[in-house]
Amino acid sequence: MTASSTPWSPGSPGGPDDAVVRLSGVSMVFGGDSGAGRRVEALRDIDLSVGRAEFVSLIGPSGCGKSTLLRIVGDLIAPSAGTVTVNDKPARRARLDRDYGMVFQAPVLFDWRTVQKNVELPLEITGVPSRQREARAREMLELVELSDFATQRPWQLSGGMQQRVAIARALALDPSILLMDEPFGALDEMTRERMNLELHRIWARTRTTVIFVTHSIPEAVFLSTRVAVMSARPGRISKIIPIDLPRDRNVETREMERYFQLVTQVREALRAPDSDTSPETSERQDAALARARAEGPGQ
Amino acid sequence: MAVTAATARRSSRPASVRSLRPIVGFAAVVVVLVAVWEIAKWLAGDPWRFDSFLGTGIRIHHTPPFHLIQLSDINLPHMWDVVGAFTTPDAAGEPGIATLIGSALFTLRGAVVGFALGASFGLALAVLLVHVRILERALVPLVVASQTIPIVALAPIIVVGLQADWFGIAIVASYLTFFPVTVAAIRGMRAADPRAFELLRSYAAGRREILAKLRWPASFPYLFTAFKISATASIVGAIVGELPSGFREGLGGRILLAMQYYTLSPADLWATVIVAAGLGIAAFLAVVAVERYALRDQRALDATGAAS
Numbered sequence: 001m002t003a004s005s006t007p008w009s010p011g012s013p014g015g016p017d018d019a020v021v022r023l024s025g026v027s028m029v030f031g032g033d034s035g036a037g038r039r040v041e042a043l044r045d046i047d048l049s050v051g052r053a054e055f056v057s058l059i060g061p062s063g064c065g066k067s068t069l070l071r072i073v074g075d076l077i078a079p080s081a082g083t084v085t086v087n088d089k090p091a092r093r094a095r096l097d098r099d100y101g102m103v104f105q106a107p108v109l110f111d112w113r114t115v116q117k118n119v120e121l122p123l124e125i126t127g128v129p130s131r132q133r134e135a136r137a138r139e140m141l142e143l144v145e146l147s148d149f150a151t152q153r154p155w156q157l158s159g160g161m162q163q164r165v166a167i168a169r170a171l172a173l174d175p176s177i178l179l180m181d182e183p184f185g186a187l188d189e190m191t192r193e194r195m196n197l198e199l200h201r202i203w204a205r206t207r208t209t210v211i212f213v214t215h216s217i218p219e220a221v222f223l224s225t226r227v228a229v230m231s232a233r234p235g236r237i238s239k240i241i242p243i244d245l246p247r248d249r250n251v252e253t254r255e256m257e258r259y260f261q262l263v264t265q266v267r268e269a270l271r272a273p274d275s276d277t278s279p280e281t282s283e284r285q286d287a288a289l290a291r292a293r294a295e296g297p298g299q
Numbered sequence: 300m301a302v303t304a305a306t307a308r309r310s311s312r313p314a315s316v317r318s319l320r321p322i323v324g325f326a327a328v329v330v331v332l333v334a335v336w337e338i339a340k341w342l343a344g345d346p347w348r349f350d351s352f353l354g355t356g357i358r359i360h361h362t363p364p365f366h367l368i369q370l371s372d373i374n375l376p377h378m379w380d381v382v383g384a385f386t387t388p389d390a391a392g393e394p395g396i397a398t399l400i401g402s403a404l405f406t407l408r409g410a411v412v413g414f415a416l417g418a419s420f421g422l423a424l425a426v427l428l429v430h431v432r433i434l435e436r437a438l439v440p441l442v443v444a445s446q447t448i449p450i451v452a453l454a455p456i457i458v459v460g461l462q463a464d465w466f467g468i469a470i471v472a473s474y475l476t477f478f479p480v481t482v483a484a485i486r487g488m489r490a491a492d493p494r495a496f497e498l499l500r501s502y503a504a505g506r507r508e509i510l511a512k513l514r515w516p517a518s519f520p521y522l523f524t525a526f527k528i529s530a531t532a533s534i535v536g537a538i539v540g541e542l543p544s545g546f547r548e549g550l551g552g553r554i555l556l557a558m559q560y561y562t563l564s565p566a567d568l569w570a571t572v573i574v575a576a577g578l579g580i581a582a583f584l585a586v587v588a589v590e591r592y593a594l595r596d597q598r599a600l601d602a603t604g605a606a607s
Contacts, residue, residue, distance in 0.1 A: 071497075074501055076497050076500060076501065095500075095501060095503055096503045097503075098502060098503055100501050101501075102497065102498055102501040104494045104497075104498070106492070106494060108492055108494045108495050108498055110495070110512075110513070110516065111597050112516045112517075112519070112596065112597055121502075121512065122502045124512070125499070125502045125503075125504045125508050125512065126502065153596055153597075173502070179501075
């Protein structure tokens with residue numbers, strides 16, 4: 001397939017054709033109908049397509065629902081309205097087909113398992129025979145450059161190393177989409193920059209599709225092919241900024257003028273989310289509105 | 300700085316020395332208790348006399364300056380009388396300690412079987428309650444209520460009513476054992492990081508896998524805390540279970556017997572109580588040993604004392 005081997009160019013207006021993830025009209029309301037607690041509109045009418053081998057960052061102020069959106073994509077929670085399609089399937093089907101890899105802000109490693117056994121965990125659940133399991137976990141640990149620590153316990157590793165184990169574990173099933181929820185949020189700045197390079201290298205090698213939640217602007221620009229800027233109350237995507245940096249990123253990328261321009265662009269989009277006049281977004285919002293009217297209430 | 304230095308010094312000591320420390324501490328506490336006991340008796344107990352102290356021919360007479368009825372020989376026998384109860388041969392010609400150890404082993408059998416039964420039942424109940432929320436709401440009040448019934452009232456019903464021989468004793472022991480296990484297991488199986496559950500959900504793991512890979516191992520530190528309570532409770536349960544059973548081979552039987560002859564030889568009851576306490580400590584230490592082994596690779600958990 002030539003289509004999947006050429007990376008999707010961020011310029012195309014309607015989003016990628018071979019979208020791995022398609023969100024349309026996704027809304028999330030917490031509380032409300034039960035009457036208990038205040039009704040909170042976490043997300044309103046989110047439309048987003050993520051193409052194969054794309055790296056899309058969700059960035060926004062805290063409380064803008066970016067983590068909620070990620071959990072909806074991963075079918076960890078169900079949206080109040082709208083549809084989520086992953087690999088042309090409903091999100092639930094995709095989860096049951098094990099299309100996802102998840103990485104959280106905390107590594108969530110199991111203390112009672114060695115590093116190697118932690119990486120093997122998803123393979124155990126999917127019933128991979130032990131010989132293949134070991135080989136695959138070794139391969140993944142090599143990818144994150146932690147082969148020497150396979151027999152250690154997670155708590156004997158540094159925070160950055162633990163997060164690399166979590167990434168190795170997430171990649172063990174060779175997921176078609178990797179969902180990362182502020183994976184480096186708890187790390188210090190220097191470790192974070194190193195981890196960004198590492199993650200970029202892994203992404204370039206595995207060609208996995210990534211949706212990445214972050215609140216770090218430089219991180220989002222450095223890693224992504226597109227940055228979706230979100231605004232809060234209710235959470236929505238106010239602007240999508242294509243990152244037209246060379247696909248291969250390295251230490252020098254952070255010193256490029258274009259990089260600084262993009263960082264500024266994201267920062268400005270975050271500062272004034274409502275003054276957004278991007279035709280792409282408003283077009284989508286119009287379409288979503290039309291759909292909402294057509295479908296009517298009660299959906 | 301001081302803390303670091305102290306830690307370094309402590310960890311530089313060989314493991315064998317460090318493992319001896321609690322034993323030395325315990326021995327010191329026993330020595331202090333015995334000393335306080337005898338000093339109290341020396342001050343306000345009954346008068347005592349040795350015509351030939353330890354066979355040396357030395358005569359010791361002592362009349363305490365004060366007198367408290369609570370410290371009389373009936374209420375608080377001399378330590379050497381308690382030790383005497385261990386060494387004096389009984390009707391069968393065996394020293395008291397040998398008979399007592401035999402009794403302790405009989406009680407231990409009921410306690411161990413009761414512990415196994417109770418822990419298994421407690422675990423099974425916890426697994427059920429964790430998975431079926433409706434049952435949890437319906438059964439937990441009942442489980443709690445079950446523990447408010449005095450075990451002395453329940454023991455005859457179980458032992459006599461079931462006519463289950465010494466197995467009835469084990470059932471009484473299990474009755475005291477299961478509750479802490481159930482409570483701790485429910486807690487432990489829910490204690491894991493919520494994101495760990497999300498992680499397994501993202502792998503489309505079923506309930507059984509979540510139980511095996513997450514809930515069960517995550518509950519270990521909680522379980523061992525409960526096992527420590529249950530191990531000692533199972534000894535108490537076995538002793539109480541023996542009282543209405545008609546069995547006189549165990550510590551419960553010995554206690555009944557010693558109670559009848561208390562005014563004649565109070566030291567016998569004290570000796571039996573000491574052996575019962577020792578059995579409880581042994582049961583506790585056995586759980587600690589298993590815990591140390593089972594959790595040897597886990598991070599030190601201060602809250603439960605798992606690996607301190």
